[in-house]
Structure formats: structure tokens, C-alpha cells
């Protein structure tokens with residue numbers, strides 16, 4: 001599903017250049033649930049942003065579901081993001097003046113889907129994350145865990161190939177974090193490929209494979225026995 | 234444009250920025266309102282002035298004689314110049330090609346006129362048949378003076394509409410006799426004049442009749458002409474000016490008047506005057522447009538500002554939208570539409586209220602120089618286009634900034 005080879009990325013600030021990713025080779029097969037770990041500043045978010053086509057690598061190749069991702073203009077990148085990827089952010093990034101179901105429907109709007117169908121689909125995903133009865137509530141009326149569920153429903157709405165989650169539990173307490181992980185595990189069980197950036201070992205253990213980054217290199221990549229989040233909830 | 238969701242979004246964002254939105258709308262609104270009222274009034278001034286000119290033909294030249302004020306060729310100042318039939322005939326011959334209508338006039342002020350028990354004092358003018366066109370008069374009933382009336386010095390009279398109302402009330406005056414200073418004249422026509430009451434309290438007789446009956450001999454008080462109009466207004470003005478000058482020079486040399494004596498002959502060139510006043514009106518209306526557009530520009534800058542603030546506040550949201558697949562063009566469209574919407578709503582309200590205000594004010598204004606202030610359809614359309622263009626302009630810079638927002642930067646958690 002994801003194939004990257006010898007990926008390099010530097011940030012240039014004035015005369016200084018910060019080499020953040022120093023040659024990453026990394027493959028993800030369909031249906032995997034991978035966590036990316038590493039200390040702060042190791043380049044986890046940078047890697048995820050490149051995978052999410054929000055940023056571009058300086059060197060190396062990236063192939064997503066057989067499509068080479070290279071030199072995309074903004075328009076094509078937007079279309080690919082919409083079609084291939086779902087994003088889950090640490091701070092949820094819901095649109096605060098739109099209610100839950102409207103937030104979930106956003107990616108569908110940009111796919112040009114008609115309003116009625118959009119609402120049906122959005123409701124379906126909202127049900128899936130267990131928030132159907134909160135559909136008309138604004139984000140400000142939801143708890144952190146609920147907001148993240150709405151965000152997950154939104155990421156799922158366009159039925160993307162891959163879900164990219166940057167510290168999805170970073171802003172949540174332990175119990176809520178596990179609930180969110182339970183949801184993510186469930187989605188993965190249905191076959192969706194998911195990448196989760198985290199620095200919490202207990203969260204990482206709930207995935208099927210842990211990739212460790214250090215100073216812009218992968219120092220460890222192991223398949224682990226998945227801890228079922230439900231058992232903690 | 235007709236996307237319901239888009240509109241919903243616009244209302245949502247605008248209601249989040251109520252105060253700014255309101256203030257901006259007020260400035261666009263008042264800009265358009267001021268523009269409309271100014272344009273309305275400049276149209277009103279135009280109408281007023283035009284109707285002043287329409288009292289008589291606009292290409293009229295009139296000549297009257299007065300008293301010399303300068304010594305010339307041994308003749309003392311203070312000499313009264315008297316125009317005669319012969320002067321009129323000479324000019325007619327010499328400038329036949331450039332003259333359209335012509336009349337010599339012998340007039341009497343305060344001519345006591347009676348019909349039955351009714352009577353009044355009116356201006357009596359002996360004139361040529363052409364006087365009708367020079368005065369821009371049209372017939373209500375009957376006819377104007379004819380060549381036969383002239384040739385036979387008939388005792389007929391054409392009366393103004395006001396005279397008819399005064400003396401005849403509802404009665405048909407045609408064929409009736411009125412007495413002027415005790416002499417009977419047969420009414421053959423009633424005319425109306427765009428100049429209104431003031432111009433309709435006159436009675437026209439054939440010039441030879443007037444000269445005979447009122448002991449005028451071959452004297453005339455004034456002469457009036459109209460210039461042949463060419464299609465080009467400037468050419469017509471030039472011809473009119475040249476003719477006026479020629480008339481004056483000819484008469485001055487004939488009567489031995491100093492070339493720089495300004496009161497011996499008064500030559501009035503309506504076309505030249507019209508041109509001056511019209512160019513003054515053009516200047517006034519240009520100034521009005523300038524002021525109005527200035528206020529609109531101030532409003533537009535306001536809209537641009539609020540949109541910039543909106544874009545800045547929504548940086549994160551725009552980043553999210555882009556991450557979710559929003560094309561740059563859809564972001565630009567959103568901001569532009571918002572700006573056009575605010576400007577248009579405010580602008581149209583201003584337009585609407587301005588037109589209503591003018592409609593209310595119009596009948597209340599009773600001045601010779603401002604008549605029917607209003608904004609015509611073509612001008613309204615122009616203003617509408619200006620408003621829409623202004624809105625687009627106001628949205629352009631914020632929209633460009635929004636389009637350049639990089640999702641990765643917008644989304645970075647602080």
C-alpha cells in the first residue's frame with residue numbers, strides 16, 4: 001500500500017539547514033496497523049506529513065497504492081488527499097461552527113457528492129463511531145474523546161485507502177485514549193490501513209507493528225502482538 | 234454560486250464577525266447612498282437647466298439695441314440706437330444660408346386686453362410666423378401667425394394658454410374677438426410654451442399689424458434667429474458664435490458704434506451659453522461621481538480589511554479544508570463570494586434607499602434649477618456593476634492570501 005525508499009527531508013532556515021529525515025525505507029501492506037514512535041524532534045510528524053502529501057520529500061520515492069507521488073501541484077495533491085487519505089489530528093481540527101454531522105460530511109463536499117447522499121453517508125459514519133445522537137451538536141458541546149471520534153468519522157467518510165493519525169490520543173486522558181484506540185482497532189479489523197504516530201508505549205502496543213525513529217532514521221521495526229484496547233476499557 | 238452549503242457557510246462566518254461585518258456594510262451602504270443622491274441631484278440640476286433652455290429654441294440668437302456708452306467717430310455716448318425693418322432684412326439677406334428661422338419683434342409691455350368682462354395686462358408682440366419655432370411654442374388649438382396675416386396686416390392674435398385661461402376660462406376662444414387698447418383682434422390660436430406661465434402670458438400679432446396699429450412705423454425692438462443646426466454640436470456652437478459676432482460687427486459699423494461698446498447691441502447666443510452651462514453641469518456631475526466613488530472605495534477597503542481578518546482568523550480552518558481535499562480554487566471562490574455578497578447586500582440597500590429617497594424628495598423640490606432629481610436605469614446598472622466589481626476587488630487580495638495558506642503550516646499545533 002505504501003512504499004517509500006531512501007526518503008530525505010531537510011528544513012532550511014536562513015543559512016542553517018536541519019536534516020530531519022536521513023534516508024527512510026519503509027513499506028506498509030494493506031490492512032496493517034502501524035505505530036511510529038520516537039522521541040520529540042525525531043521526525044515522526046515530518047514523515048507522516050510527507051505520507052499525507054501535506055509536505056514533499058527532498059529525495060527518495062514514495063508510491064501510494066501503485067501511484068507514484070512526485071512533483072504534485074496543489075490541485076492534484078488536494079485531489080489525492082481527498083481520495084486516498086484520511087487525517088486524524090492531535091487537536092481534532094474540527095470546524096468549530098459546523099455541527100458534528102456537517103464536519104463529517106466535509107470531505108464528501110469536496111468530492112462533489114450531493115447534499116442528501118453526503119448527509120446519509122456522514123450519519124452512517126457518525127453511527128459507526130457511536131455518536132449518532134450527537135449529530136447536531138457543535139464541537140464545543142462535545143468532550144475531547146467525542147471530538148476525536150467525530151474526527152475519525154470524518155477521516156473515514158471519504159473511504160480513504162490509508163488513515164494517518166498524528167498523536168490521536170495526545171490530548172486525551174488514558175481511559176478516553178483507550179476508547180479511541182478501540183475504535184481505531186475496530187476500523188483496522190475491517191481492513192483499513194492505519195498509521196499512528198505516538199510517543200506513548202501503551203498506545204503503540206495496541207497496534208500490530210511498531211516503527212522506531214531516532215534522529216531521522218528507522219532504528220527498529222518490529223511486528224508485535226496486539227494488545228486489545230477493549231480489555232482495558 | 235447557488236450552492237446552498239456555500240451560502241450557509243457565508244452566513245455562519247459573517248455572523249461570527251457581526252460587528253465588523255456591520256460596520257463594513259454601513260460604509261459601503263452609505264457610499265452608495267451618497268453616490269445615488271449626488272447623481273440624482275446632478276440629474277436634477279441638468280433637468281432644471283435644460284428646461285430653462287427649452288423655453289426657447291436652444292439654437293437661438295437674439296439681438297436688441299440699446300444706448301451707446303462710448304464716443305466714436307465724433308459721436309457722443311448716450312445715443313439710443315433704433316433697429317428698423319431694413320436692418321432685419323439686410324441680415325436676412327446676408328446670412329440667409331446659415332439662418333433657419335427669423336423674426337423681427339415689435340413689442341409693447343402691459344397691453345391691456347379685454348374679453349367681455351375679463352381683462353388683463355399682457356405683453357403684446359408683433360412677430361413673424363417663425364416666432365413659433367424660435368419660442369419653442371406649440372399650438373393648443375387653432376394656428377399661429379401665417380404669411381397671409383403678414384401680407385394683409387390682418388388684425389388677428391395668437392394668445393398664450395395662460396391668457397386663454399384668464400380671459401376665456403373654459404370657453405373656446407377661436408373666432409372670438411379680444412380688445413387690445415380698445416382695438417378688436419380675432420383670436421386664431423392658443424399656444425403653449427415649455428417656459429410655463431411666464432411665457433404663456435403673451436399675445437402675438439403679425440409684425441406689420443402691430444407696427445401699424447400701435448404706431449411703430451418701421452421700428453422693431455429686437456430680432457431673433459435660429460441657426461441651422463449641424464449634427465455636430467461643437468460645429469453648431471461655433472457657427473452660432475460666428476454668426477452672433479458677424480451680426481454685431483455689421484450693426485456696429487452700420488450705426489457707427491465703437492467696436493468695444495458693449496451696451497449698444499446685446500446679442501444673446503443661447504447655444505454658446507448652453508455649451509458653457511452644460512460643461513459646468515458636466516463638471517458638477519463629475520465631481521459628484523468622484524465624491525460618491527470615493528466613499529464607495531472607502532467602503533470597499535473596509536470589506537477587504539474584514540475579509541483579511543476573516544482569512545487570518547480562519548487560517549487553521551482553511552488548512553483543515555485543504556487537508557480534506559479543498560482545491561485552492563474553491564477556497565478562493567468562497568472568500569470572493571463572501572466579499573461580493575457583503576458588498577452587494579450593502580450596496581443594493583444603498584441603491585434602493587437612495588432611489589426611494591429621491592422619489593420622495595423629487596416632488597418636494599420646487600426650484601427652477603433642480604427638477605426631478607432621479608437616477609436613470611442605465612446609471613443604476615452601472616452602479617450595480619461597480620458594486621459587484623468592487624466586491625470582487627475587495628475579496629481578491631484576501632482570497633489570494635487564503636489560497637496560499639499551506640495546510641501543513643496552518644495545522645501545526647502550537
Ligand SMILES: Nc1ncnc2c1ncn2[C@@H]1O[C@H](COP(=O)(O)OP(=O)(O)OP(=O)(O)O)[C@@H](O)[C@H]1O
Nearest residue numbers: 011013018020039040041042043044045046047199
Ligand atoms: N517547518 C519546519 N521548519 C523548520 N523546522 C521544522 C519544521 N517542521 C519541523 N521542524 C523541525 O524538524 C524536526 C522534526 O520535527 P517533527 O515535527 O517531525 O518531530 P516529531 O518527531 O513529530 O516531534 P514531536 O514528538 O515533538 O511531535 C524538529 O527539530 C523540528 O523543529
Ligand SMILES: [Mg+2]
Nearest residue numbers: 044045046166
Ligand atoms: Mg509530531
